[in-house]
Amino acid sequence: MNIGIVCYPTFGGSGVVATELGIALSKKGHEVHFITYKRPARLTPFQENVYYHEVNAYEYPLFEFKPYETALASKMVDVVLYENLDILHVHYAIPHAAVAFMAQKILETKGKFIPIVTTLHGTDITLVGNNPAFSPVVEFSINNSNGVTAVSNHLKEATLSSFKINNDIKVIYNFIDFERFNKKDKNHFKMAIAPDGEKIITHTSNFRKVKRVEDVILAFAKIFKKIPSKLLLIGDGPERDNMEQLCRKIGLCDHILFLGNQSAVEELLALADLFILPSENESFGLAALEAMACGVPVVSSNAGGLPELNLDGITGYTCDIGDVSDIAKKSIKILENNETLLKFKEAAHNRAQTFNISNILPQYESYYEEIIKKYTKLNSNKDMLNPKNI
Numbered sequence: 354m355n356i357g358i359v360c361y362p363t364f365g366g367s368g369v370v371a372t373e374l375g376i377a378l379s380k381k382g383h384e385v386h387f388i389t390y391k392r393p394a395r396l397t398p399f400q401e402n403v404y405y406h407e408v409n410a411y412e413y414p415l416f417e418f419k420p421y422e423t424a425l426a427s428k429m430v431d432v433v434l435y436e437n438l439d440i441l442h443v444h445y446a447i448p449h450a451a452v453a454f455m456a457q458k459i460l461e462t463k464g465k466f467i468p469i470v471t472t473l474h475g476t477d478i479t480l481v482g483n484n485p486a487f488s489p490v491v492e493f494s495i496n497n498s499n500g501v502t503a504v505s506n507h508l509k510e511a512t513l514s515s516f517k518i519n520n521d522i523k524v525i526y527n528f529i530d531f532e533r534f535n536k537k538d539k540n541h542f543k544m545a546i547a548p549d550g551e552k553i554i555t556h557t558s559n560f561r562k563v564k565r566v567e568d569v570i571l572a573f574a575k576i577f578k579k580i581p582s583k584l585l586l587i588g589d590g591p592e593r594d595n596m597e598q599l600c601r602k603i604g605l606c607d608h609i610l611f612l613g614n615q616s617a618v619e620e621l622l623a624l625a626d627l628f629i630l631p632s633e634n635e636s637f638g639l640a641a642l643e644a645m646a647c648g649v650p651v652v653s654s655n656a657g658g659l660p661e662l663n664l665d666g667i668t669g670y671t672c673d674i675g676d677v678s679d680i681a682k683k684s685i686k687i688l689e690n691n692e693t694l695l696k697f698k699e700a701a702h703n704r705a706q707t708f709n710i711s712n713i714l715p716q717y718e719s720y721y722e723e724i725i726k727k728y729t730k731l732n733s734n735k736d737m738l739n740p741k742n743i
C-alpha cells in the first residue's frame with residue numbers, strides 16, 4: 354500500500370506512535386509518506402520506503418497566525434495525487450482530521466478518492482477536543498472519517514460519551530518494538546548513577562500539568578526515606594522549572610536527576626527498577642509501556658486507559674489520582690524485596706508482549722485494507738460516500 358501519515362512531529366505520544374507505525378509499515382514493504390511541519394522526532398533521515406514531505410505555512414504581514422491548516426490541506430492534496438496514495442492516516446483529531454476532510458473534498462473534484470483513517474490519541478478528546486472552541490469540528494471530523502481508531506477502550510468510551518458519534522470506533526492499542534525496547538546490559542552506566550546499588554526510579558513525560566510530576570517527586574521523597582534510591586526524570590515541558598524548585602525545597606537535588614528530552618530513552622529505562630506515572634488523564638500511557646517492555650514495573654494512577662495496560666498487583670500497581678502516600682507505599686512494596694521486584698519485572702515484561710508491534714501492526718494493515726476495499730467500491734457512487742449511508 355501507499356500510505357500517507359499526518360501527525361504532530363514532536364516527542365508527544367501521538368507523534369511517536371505515528372512515526373513508529375510508519376517505520377514499521379515501511380519495513381514490511383509499504384511505501385510511507387509522512388506529511389508534517391517538521392521531521393518527526395523519531396524519524397531518522399534515511400529509511401527505505403519512507404518519504405518526508407514538509408508542510409510550510411506561509412508568512413504574510415496580514416496573517417497574525419500562520420495558516421497551517423490551509424498549507425497542510427494543500428500538501429495533502431499534492432502528495433495524495435502525485436505519490437498516488439491509497440490511504441491517508443491522520444493522528445490526532447485537531448486539526449488533522451478536519452483538514453483531511455477538506456483535502457478529501459478537494460481531491461474528489463480532481464477525480465481522486467482517498468479514504469481517511471483518523472486515530473484518536475486522548476488529549477484531542479479528553480482535554481482539548483470537547484472544549485466548545487473545538488468540539489463541533491472534532492465531532493464532525495470523527496463522523497466523517499472513513500475509519501476511526503482509538504488507542505484504548507477507555508478512550509473509545511470517552512469519545513462516545515463526549516460527542517454524538519454515528520461512526521464506528523475500532524480500538525487498536527498502542528504498540529512497542531522489542532527490537533528497540535529491551536533490557537540492555539548497561540551496568541557500567543548504572544554504576545555511575547547509583548554507585549552504592551541504589552534502586553533507580555524513572556518517570557518520562559512532557560512535563561505538562563496533566564502528568565502530575567510533583568506527585569512523582571513527593572512520592573520519591575517518601576520512598577527515599579525507606580529505600581536508598583535515585584530518581585531519573587526524563588523529558589521536558591512547562592512544569593520543569595517548578596519541579597526543579599520543588600526538588601530544591603525538599604532538599605533532594607542530589608538524588609533527583611533532570612535529564613531533559615532523550616532520544617535513546619530505552620537505554621535509561623534499561624537501568625530502571627521502577628517507573629512512576631501518576632497522570633490525571635492518560636488514554637493509554639505509551640511511556641509506561643516502553644518501561645514495561647524493558648522489564649520495569651509501573652506504579653501509575655488508575656486514570657483513563659492505564660488500568661488496561663498496567664495490571665494492578667501484577668505488573669505494578671494503580672493508585673487513585675493524587676494519592677501520593679499510596680504511590681509511595683506501593684513503590685516500597687515492589688522495591689523492598691529483590692525477589693518481589695524480580696517477579697514484578699518479569700510480569701511487566703510479559704504484559705508488554707501483548708502490545709508487541711508484531712501483534713498490533715497487522716491490525717492496522719487489515720483495517721486499512723478493509724477501509725480501502727469498502728470505500729473504493731463505493732467511490733463510483735458519490736452519494737454513498739458519507740459513512741452514514743453505509
Ligand code: GMT
Pocket residue numbers: 365366367368370474475476477479504527559561563634635636637638639640657
Ligand atoms: O500525553 C501527552 O501529553 C501526549 C499525548 C499526545 O497526544 O501526543 O499522548 C496521548 O497519546 C499517547 C499515544 O497514543 C498516549 O499513550 C497518551 O496516553 C495520551 N495522553 C493523554 O491521554 C494525556
